[in-house]
Amino acid sequence: MTDKPNSISAKDTTYHLHPYTNLKAHEEQGPLVITRGEGVRVFGEDGKEYIEGLSGLWCASLGFNEPRLVKAAQKQMETLPFYHSFTGKVPDVTAELAEKLVDVTPDGLDRALFCNSGSEANDTAIKLVWYYNNARGKPEKKKIISREKAYHGVTIAAGSMTGLAYAQNGFDLPASERILQTSCPHYYRYGLDGESEEAFATRMASELEELILAEGPETVGAMFAEPIQGAGGVILPPMGYFEKIQAVLKKYDVLLIADEVICGFGRTGKMFGSQTYNIKPDMMTLAKQMSSGYLPISALMVSDGLYQVVKERSNELGVFGHGLTYGGHPVPCAVALEVLKIYEERDIVAQVNAISPYFQDRLATYADHPLVGEVRGTGLIGAIELSADKASKTPFDPSLGMGAGLVKKCENHGLILRAMPGDCVAFCPPLISEQTDLDALFSRFDAALAEM
Numbered sequence: 001m002t003d004k005p006n007s008i009s010a011k012d013t014t015y016h017l018h019p020y021t022n023l024k025a026h027e028e029q030g031p032l033v034i035t036r037g038e039g040v041r042v043f044g045e046d047g048k049e050y051i052e053g054l055s056g057l058w059c060a061s062l063g064f065n066e067p068r069l070v071k072a073a074q075k076q077m078e079t080l081p082f083y084h085s086f087t088g089k090v091p092d093v094t095a096e097l098a099e100k101l102v103d104v105t106p107d108g109l110d111r112a113l114f115c116n117s118g119s120e121a122n123d124t125a126i127k128l129v130w131y132y133n134n135a136r137g138k139p140e141k142k143k144i145i146s147r148e149k150a151y152h153g154v155t156i157a158a159g160s161m162t163g164l165a166y167a168q169n170g171f172d173l174p175a176s177e178r179i180l181q182t183s184c185p186h187y188y189r190y191g192l193d194g195e196s197e198e199a200f201a202t203r204m205a206s207e208l209e210e211l212i213l214a215e216g217p218e219t220v221g222a223m224f225a226e227p228i229q230g231a232g233g234v235i236l237p238p239m240g241y242f243e244k245i246q247a248v249l250k251k252y253d254v255l256l257i258a259d260e261v262i263c264g265f266g267r268t269g270k271m272f273g274s275q276t277y278n279i280k281p282d283m284m285t286l287a288k289q290m291s292s293g294y295l296p297i298s299a300l301m302v303s304d305g306l307y308q309v310v311k312e313r314s315n316e317l318g319v320f321g322h323g324l325t326y327g328g329h330p331v332p333c334a335v336a337l338e339v340l341k342i343y344e345e346r347d348i349v350a351q352v353n354a355i356s357p358y359f360q361d362r363l364a365t366y367a368d369h370p371l372v373g374e375v376r377g378t379g380l381i382g383a384i385e386l387s388a389d390k391a392s393k394t395p396f397d398p399s400l401g402m403g404a405g406l407v408k409k410c411e412n413h414g415l416i417l418r419a420m421p422g423d424c425v426a427f428c429p430p431l432i433s434e435q436t437d438l439d440a441l442f443s444r445f446d447a448a449l450a451e452m
């Protein structure tokens with residue numbers, strides 16, 4: 001009989017199938033084992049300290065040891081550790097959270113449907129588009145448009161919308177011909193020579209319109225869009241983009257779903273990315289910073305108009321036949337309620353606006369660096385895109401792994417960041433970051449960049 005592995009590292013490489021990891025390389029290299037968090041920092045099992053420059057996975061807005069969230073979870077665990085929302089029942093905190101979310105989200109979003117992850121919320125949104133259009137007597141109107149470099153999750157439907165090869169290769173995704181893709185509106189990368197940002201936005205909207213017309217507007221049900229495309233490389237929309245896109249969608253009666261899984265709750269300097277970019281969505285998906293990442297929870301927000309149609313249809317069918325065992329679970333709901341209370345008490349949006357000019361200014365200094373093609377960002381999110389030739393914007397040969405290499409060097413210097421496709425390095429520090437935290441973050445980044 002072989003001995004069982006003793007170390008955490010060996011247990012991990014022996015028993016754990018890792019998400020978003022090169023599995024073969026991982027077996028040789030082993031994991032970075034994280035055991036503890038404090039403020040904007042996490043600590044390895046060897047005690048090494050890291051600044052979490054991506055808030056974990058864009059979610060730990062309140063850092064890694066907010067005691068009020070621990071108390072909220074404990075209190076809820078002691079009072080009602082589980083209950084569901086099926087068959088007309090509901091935990092008290094779940095109803096409280098629904099009200100609070102309707103309060104904080106923009107006007108026109110009137111009900112919350114709870115799920116456990118961003119992927120589930122987006123899958124649920126697709127189901128509602130289909131249900132809604134069946135109910136409206138438009139059973140053909142089912143196609144869904146997302147964008148190249150979009151990230152909407154990994155479940156079969158959400159993964160079909162995620163426009164990134166690494167999330168689809170090998171999985172037979174996209175799994176449905178009902179999922180279509182329009183262009184990624186990254187002006188720096190895809191703007192033509194001499195084309196203004198505004199003209200680029202107009203071209204993006206024309207391409208969307210051409211796609212809708214080619215498919216037949218009577219077959220197109222909805223478009224999904226992140227206000228800022230996060231995992232695609234922190235891609236900010238060009239000026240005027242969402243105004244133009246929304247005019248096209250309105251013209252052809254196509255719903256717009258804002259995926260606010262990363263942008264929601266202050267990240268962009270307003271409560272929602274939709275407010276930063278003048279988006280008036282028919283539905284909105286929320287997750288991550290909704291619970292500061294402390295417990296899994298997500299929500300799909302819908303308009304009253306859509307709700308009324310769904311209500312009538314479910315009455316005809318006898319039941320609204322959708323629900324997840326843990327959707328609206330009382331413990332994450334209690335934590336999310338406390339998170340929203342903290343955001344309100346500390347005026348998290350004002351806090352982001354107070355610190356973000358410093359963050360963006362520091363980030364902007366890298367624009368002159370010979371390895372950097374573009375620096376972009378707003379609020380407390382940003383990215384640096386590496387480029388082999390500044391003037392021609394030529395990307396590095398992907399096989400060089402420049403972005404991943406830089407991120408590895410950052411890790412050696414005690415800074416966790418994430419490399420995105422196209423050698424973009426993303427920054428998304430906790431919303432509680434102070435100037436001294438950002439100073440430490442950038443000095444570690446400087447040290448890593450100097451070694452490239």
Ligand code: PMP
Nearest residue numbers: 117118119151152153226261262
């Ligand atoms: N939408 C966006 C914009 C995301 O960034 C993510 C995850 N990074 C998701 C959806 C999927 O969320 P989850 O991983 O919780 O399923």
